[in-house]
Amino acid sequence: MQRIAFHIQKGGVGKTTLSGNIAHALAIKGRKTIMIDCDPQGNLSGWFLKESPKFELADVLNGRAELKDAIVEVHPGLSILPTFGIGGELKTYAENKLNDEPFIFEDLSGELAKMGFDVAIYDLSPGMSRLEKCVILAMDEVITPLTPEYFGLDGIEIFNEELKKINKNYRKTVKHSKIVVNNLNHSFKRHNEIYEVYQKMDYDLYTIGQDSKLAESQVYNQSIFEYAPTSRVVPEIERLAIAIGRP
Ligand SMILES: Nc1ncnc2c1ncn2[C@@H]1O[C@H](COP(=O)(O)OP(=O)(O)OP(=O)(O)O)[C@@H](O)[C@H]1O
Numbered sequence: 001m002q003r004i005a006f007h008i009q010k011g012g013v014g015k016t017t018l019s020g021n022i023a024h025a026l027a028i029k030g031r032k033t034i035m036i037d038c039d040p041q042g043n044l045s046g047w048f049l050k051e052s053p054k055f056e057l058a059d060v061l062n063g064r065a066e067l068k069d070a071i072v073e074v075h076p077g078l079s080i081l082p083t084f085g086i087g088g089e090l091k092t093y094a095e096n097k098l099n100d101e102p103f104i105f106e107d108l109s110g111e112l113a114k115m116g117f118d119v120a121i122y123d124l125s126p127g128m129s130r131l132e133k134c135v136i137l138a139m140d141e142v143i144t145p146l147t148p149e150y151f152g153l154d155g156i157e158i159f160n161e162e163l164k165k166i167n168k169n170y171r172k173t174v175k176h177s178k179i180v181v182n183n184l185n186h187s188f189k190r191h192n193e194i195y196e197v198y199q200k201m202d203y204d205l206y207t208i209g210q211d212s213k214l215a216e217s218q219v220y221n222q223s224i225f226e227y228a229p230t231s232r233v234v235p236e237i238e239r240l241a242i243a244i245g246r247p
């Protein structure tokens with residue numbers, strides 16, 4: 001089972017938007033996919049679930065619910081292990097128990113693989129606290145979304161330093177070769193200038209254009225593939241999904 005997180009410590013760059021839409025793209029391609037909402041804000045869960053689920057990720061981590069009982073199928077081949085945005089316990093778990101169980105997300109991934117999932121996509125909160133680090137160390141690959149703004153250039157450097165430390169301290173080889181320039185609008189001069197800088201960096205570069213339909217779809221509990229299948233961002237998302245399918 002492939003284990004992938006879309007992450008950078010910066011907020012609001014499209015981590016959740018990419019996690020959900022790439023996960024749905026992979027499911028449409030026939031890969032059994034699960035999204036794991038590791039953000040105490042619960043944005044991914046609020047987007048994909050119309051009704052409150054019975055259990056959340058923290059219940060599984062705390063041993064209060066069986067993994068199979070906490071997983072909700074949202075589309076054929078696409079499931080979610082949710083987090084409650086309001087009244088959830090993931091933050092408390094991370095603050096109080098995670099220190100003693102740093103490999104719990106590796107164990108969780110092992111269980112998900114046994115259940116027959118082909119891909120697991122983890123959505124994280126901005127930042128680089130213990131929770132994000134413990135999820136990252138359990139990944140095969142982290143893909144970094146960025147917006148075409150000047151602060152994005154520093155953001156990628158900071159992320160790289162953090163990932164190097166995680167790989168060294170936990171004896172891991174988490175891959176980081178793809179960056180996604182999200183929210184790109186070629187009619188903005190500064191976007192084009194920053195995009196050129198990203199192009200010169202030593203990464204596989206993907207772009208997702210600016211499209212308000214991406215934000216609107218989330219209001220209606222839909223992915224872009226349901227809400228606006230003819231959007232010009234759909235082929236861009238598919239290109240990234242195909243690249244993920246060829247590890
Ligand atoms: N390409 C895009 N075009 C237009 N709007 C977008 C695009 N990508 C993301 N958005 C919107 O930008 C906002 C931030 O995106 P998102 O929530 O995915 O970021 P995030 O990195 O997960 O944020 P956080 O750090 O809070 O978890 C959302 O309202 C989302 O709908």
Ligand SMILES: [Mg+2]
Binds near residue numbers: 015125
């Ligand atoms: Mg998010």
